[in-house]
Amino acid sequence: MTARPANAHQARLLKLLRDGGPSSRAQLGDQVELSRSKLAVEVDRLLETGLVVADGLAASRGGRRSHNVRLAPSLRFLGVDIGATSVDVAVTNAELEVLGHLAQPMDVREGPVAVFERVLAMAGKLRASGLAEGFDGAGIGVPGPVRFPEGVPVAPPIMPGWDGFPVREALSQELGCPVMVDNDVNLMAMGEQHAGVARSVGDFLCIKIGTGIGCGIVVGGEVHRGTTGSAGDIGHIQAVPDGRPCACGNRGCLEAHFSGAALARDALEAAQQGRSPELAARLEANGRLTAADVAAAAAAGDPASLELIRQGGARTGQVIAGLVSFFNPGLVVIGGGVTGLGHTLLAAIRTQVYRQSLPLATGNLPIVLGELGPKAGVIGAARLISDHLFSPA
Numbered sequence: 001m002t003a004r005p006a007n008a009h010q011a012r013l014l015k016l017l018r019d020g021g022p023s024s025r026a027q028l029g030d031q032v033e034l035s036r037s038k039l040a041v042e043v044d045r046l047l048e049t050g051l052v053v054a055d056g057l058a059a060s061r062g063g064r065r066s067h068n069v070r071l072a073p074s075l076r077f078l079g080v081d082i083g084a085t086s087v088d089v090a091v092t093n094a095e096l097e098v099l100g101h102l103a104q105p106m107d108v109r110e111g112p113v114a115v116f117e118r119v120l121a122m123a124g125k126l127r128a129s130g131l132a133e134g135f136d137g138a139g140i141g142v143p144g145p146v147r148f149p150e151g152v153p154v155a156p157p158i159m160p161g162w163d164g165f166p167v168r169e170a171l172s173q174e175l176g177c178p179v180m181v182d183n184d185v186n187l188m189a190m191g192e193q194h195a196g197v198a199r200s201v202g203d204f205l206c207i208k209i210g211t212g213i214g215c216g217i218v219v220g221g222e223v224h225r226g227t228t229g230s231a232g233d234i235g236h237i238q239a240v241p242d243g244r245p246c247a248c249g250n251r252g253c254l255e256a257h258f259s260g261a262a263l264a265r266d267a268l269e270a271a272q273q274g275r276s277p278e279l280a281a282r283l284e285a286n287g288r289l290t291a292a293d294v295a296a297a298a299a300a301g302d303p304a305s306l307e308l309i310r311q312g313g314a315r316t317g318q319v320i321a322g323l324v325s326f327f328n329p330g331l332v333v334i335g336g337g338v339t340g341l342g343h344t345l346l347a348a349i350r351t352q353v354y355r356q357s358l359p360l361a362t363g364n365l366p367i368v369l370g371e372l373g374p375k376a377g378v379i380g381a382a383r384l385i386s387d388h389l390f391s392p393a
Contacts, residue, residue: 003049004393009034009042014051014071014390018095019194022055022070043069051075071095076131077385078138078175080119081184081377083337084108084158084211085260087115089122090378091131096194096386098375100131108143111161112170120174135177137389139381140167141184143212145230151181154229157236157248158212180384184208185232186223187380188370189216192333194383196371201331205323206370207234208336209316209345211260215323234323235259239315254319258312260291260338266308267294276304295340309341313348320349320367321356328361335370342369 005011009032016031017023029039046052047069055068071094079098081088085108090101102122106115126132144156151168153159172179189206192198198206198218206216213235217224225231235255236248243252244262256262267289271279278297283289297305320332332353334346350367357365370376 003051005051005390006045007042007392009038010046011391013042013046015387017052017069017071018386018390021095022068024068028069075136076134077382078123078126078132078135078177079378079381079385080123080138081141081187081374081381082106082108082115082119082143083184083377084143085337086374087118087122088374088378089119089126090375090382091126091135092379092382094386096379096382098379100126100129101375101378102126103374108159108162112165112167116171116174119171123175135175137178137180137385138171138175139187139384139386140171140179140181141187141377141381142167142181143184143210143214145228145233146181146183146225147229148182148225151179153181178385178389180388182223182381182384183214183216183225183229183232184377185214185216186225187216187384188335188376189218189223189333189380190383191372191376191378191380192335192370193218193221193380195379196376197333197368198331203327203329204331204333205320205327205329206333206335207316207320209259209334209338210336213255213259213316213336217327234319237319237322239319254315258315263291263294263308263312263338264289267291267297267305270304270308276302278302279305291338292340295342298341298344306344309344310348313341313345314352316345317349317352318356321353324353324357324361324365329365332365332367333370334367335373335376 005014012032051072052069053072055070075094077092079090087106088103091099106118142153144159145154147154152164153162155163167181168179185208188208198204202221204218208214215232215234217232236253238252239254240252240257244256245251246253246256267279270276271283278300282293294305298309354362
């Protein structure tokens with residue numbers, strides 16, 4: 001993809017076609033503040049670039065029938081969501097529909113070179129399957145703070161060896177296309193905003209509970225990243241005074257008391273101390289315990305597992321309650337690997353938020369699980385690069 005929109009009007013039209021699919025000129029005219037003649041000029045210029053193609057006649061609205069236009073069906077974006085323990089890679093079309101999706105386990109602590117070798121191999125596999133001849137752009141999510149303008153991770157607590165690594169530059173050279181990089185939770189929020197539970201909400205919080213805990217903050221439809229890219233790093237808000245030591249160097253952080261790793265540690269303790277025969281049986285069978293084991297044990301009615309989930313949900317809800325009182329969002333979305341704990345976790349979070357936050361902030365506040373699961377991150381990554389490419393150069 002070499003063409004870019006020449007002005008803000010063309011950028012607006014491209015994003016409307018991305019988010020709404022094929023549209024007639026008349027439908028586009030209803031959504032932009034352009035005269036009919038000016039709209040026709042801008043659409044014709046986009047047709048000349050090849051970013052937009054004709055798509056047959058539109059349904060009649062009375063009088064002369066309008067022609068549909070759509071984004072070029074040949075456009076392909078690569079979405080990459082690097083988590084602490086897994087990598088998701090997907091190919092989308094220009095309307096951000098996922099055409100192919102691969103997921104593999106991968107420890108982010110192996111470092112950027114090993115992780116990106118895996119990413120490139122997965123992207124090559126998707127390309128070889130016939131989904132894409134090449135990529136017009138790629139979006140990358142990483143599980144740590146990112147200096148957004150440069151596409152560089154900054155002092156990520158769970159990513160040794162990644163500090164200052166030129167992710168955008170390195171992958172752009174390998175893939176031969178523009179690349180944008182952001183925090184993985186921001187991309188999850190953008191995915192849920194584009195195709196998930198947050199489609200009609202301008203101000204919302206998206207909480208990801210996995211190996212770590214983070215929060216995507218969307219204000220007026222735009223992600224708020226903060227001055228240095230660390231906005232939303234709520235896993236390092238203190239939840240327990242003088243509590244457990246955290247990887248960040250402090251004590252009592254939410255992440256140290258409730259995350260995938262913390263839950264696995266607490267489950268191991270419960271099994272070894274004889275508080276949960278169910279977890280003990282799973283430990284003996286598998287040699288280790290994970291958050292998924294806690295979820296399965298809780299579903300089987302195991303009291304110790306249910307208590308671990310409720311306690312973790314209450315601590316998470318305590319932190320979210322403070323955010324709700326401060327930010328007054330229209331929606332709170334809960335996602336990430338630990339959401340396999342389901343409605344027991346959600347109920348504990350809701351109870352704490354509704355108890356602690358002011359009624360004015362929570363009176364009409366939905367707190368819900370995300371709809372897209374692991375696809376939220378890759379859709380958000382594709383949205384990130386399309387936002388960049390569908391903006392004037």
